[in-house]
Amino acid sequence: MMVRHSSRIYLSQSALQNNVNFLRKKIGPETRLSAVVKANAYGHGIPQLTRMLERCGVNRFSVASAHEAEEVHRNCSEDSSIMIMGILYDEDLEWAVSNGIEFYVYHFDRLEMVLEAARKTGRKALVHIEVETGTNRTGMSGRPFSKSLTFLKKHREHLQFQGLCTHLGGSESLSNEFKIRPQIRKFLDLVKIAEKRDIRPVYRHMACSAAAISYPETRLDLVRIGVALYGSWPSPDTYYQHLQASGKSKDAPLKRIITWKTDIMDIKLVSAGEFIGYGTAFQAMKEMKIAVLPLGYSNGYTRSLSNRGYVLIRGVKAPIVGLVNMNLFMVDVSHIPDVQVGDEVVLLGKQRNSVIRVSSFTQRTQLLNTEMLARLPSAIPREIVK
Numbered sequence: 001m002m003v004r005h006s007s008r009i010y011l012s013q014s015a016l017q018n019n020v021n022f023l024r025k026k027i028g029p030e031t032r033l034s035a036v037v038k039a040n041a042y043g044h045g046i047p048q049l050t051r052m053l054e055r056c057g058v059n060r061f062s063v064a065s066a067h068e069a070e071e072v073h074r075n076c077s078e079d080s081s082i083m084i085m086g087i088l089y090d091e092d093l094e095w096a097v098s099n100g101i102e103f104y105v106y107h108f109d110r111l112e113m114v115l116e117a118a119r120k121t122g123r124k125a126l127v128h129i130e131v132e133t134g135t136n137r138t139g140m141s142g143r144p145f146s147k148s149l150t151f152l153k154k155h156r157e158h159l160q161f162q163g164l165c166t167h168l169g170g171s172e173s174l175s176n177e178f179k180i181r182p183q184i185r186k187f188l189d190l191v192k193i194a195e196k197r198d199i200r201p202v203y204r205h206m207a208c209s210a211a212a213i214s215y216p217e218t219r220l221d222l223v224r225i226g227v228a229l230y231g232s233w234p235s236p237d238t239y240y241q242h243l244q245a246s247g248k249s250k251d252a253p254l255k256r257i258i259t260w261k262t263d264i265m266d267i268k269l270v271s272a273g274e275f276i277g278y279g280t281a282f283q284a285m286k287e288m289k290i291a292v293l294p295l296g297y298s299n300g301y302t303r304s305l306s307n308r309g310y311v312l313i314r315g316v317k318a319p320i321v322g323l324v325n326m327n328l329f330m331v332d333v334s335h336i337p338d339v340q341v342g343d344e345v346v347l348l349g350k351q352r353n354s355v356i357r358v359s360s361f362t363q364r365t366q367l368l369n370t371e372m373l374a375r376l377p378s379a380i381p382r383e384i385v386k
């Protein structure tokens with residue numbers, strides 16, 4: 001028997017299907033969709049999301065590291081593909097090549113090592129050349145790019161030119177358009193250079209969720225979609241651009257797939273004048289009934305929601321009183337009749353007619369939606385529901 005964890009996560013298959021359908025329609029039939037499942041699938045859980053996405057017909061996955069690739073690989077089916085967009089250490093190259101895992105190459109020197117790994121393992125390496133277009137993270141340009149093309153052509157029996165790619169620096173904000181447009185032009189110029197030399201990648205790709213929604217010309221052969229799959233808009237700008245493009249004044253095509261719940265651990269009465277929890281962060285001004293919840297910031301519940309956030313109990317908002325501790329926090333339930341130990345508590349998601357959105361969580365803090373989600377510990381049990 002497994003003992004019970006202090007909270008639990010439910011993942012909606014139908015909400016995910018809805019998001020996949022919306023995104024597929026948006027990007028059109030010519031463009032492939034790679035699901036970005038880095039950061040434990042933005043906190044949702046790699047094992048669960050891999051399975052759920054495959055049920056939606058998605059069989060391409062993108063991750064930030066070889067370590068994450070390994071977790072997807074353990075959970076995905078034989079014919080799914082995995083692409084590492086970030087760190088792959090030298091010593092793991094052979095593992096990647098022998099398992100048919102695709103990866104970014106952003107230094108010319110890397111190609112020599114990749115070639116060696118391909119020869120050694122007897123498998124063709126699936127290489128994505130990442131180019132620099134203005135984000136100034138990883139990516140090559142100029143002579144190393146040109147040399148890489150020559151190298152790929154020369155060694156094409158061992159190296160497959162699987163992709164030519166870049167990443168845009170801030171496509172979710174309209175105010176960055178001055179920066180994004182030149183990046184798009186620069187990337188398309190580099191694509192032309194490769195094509196002119198008759199060295200064609202299988203996939204040209206540059207778009208994340210925001211770019212795929214707001215800049216149709218970035219969709220090309222493949223898009224790398226993270227945040228939108230999980231049901232969040234990359235930003236208000238992206239949402240308004242969608243409304244404009246669709247000619248609607250109201251539309252909610254993305255659905256949150258996560259619900260996060262716990263239960264009441266204890267209930268007690270606090271007299272007027274008493275302080276609740278550590279220090280003097282909250283003083284009861286009248287007699288209060290409070291509920292103690294069995295999780296805190298070590299369980300992914302944002303500490304900056306101290307005295308500011310709320311949870312749902314019996315469909316009613318219960319405000320946080322005092323500080324969110326490492327493993328506990330308290331909420332005011334004075335206004336909720338019949339509340340009992342063991343009652344279900346919704347931390348994120350819907351209960352009766354009330355809802356706590358990821359954004360209502362993060363608007364009160366300095367956190368990004370994706371940051372809040374990505375912090376959910378992998379130890380929380382996750383269940384796939386309809």
Ligand SMILES: *Cc1c(COP(=O)(O)O)cnc(C)c1O
Nearest residue numbers: 036085167208209224225226227
């Ligand atoms: C995280 C990431 C994405 C996905 O971004 P979203 O905004 O979540 O869609 C795409 N490409 C790269 C290189 C990334 O690191």
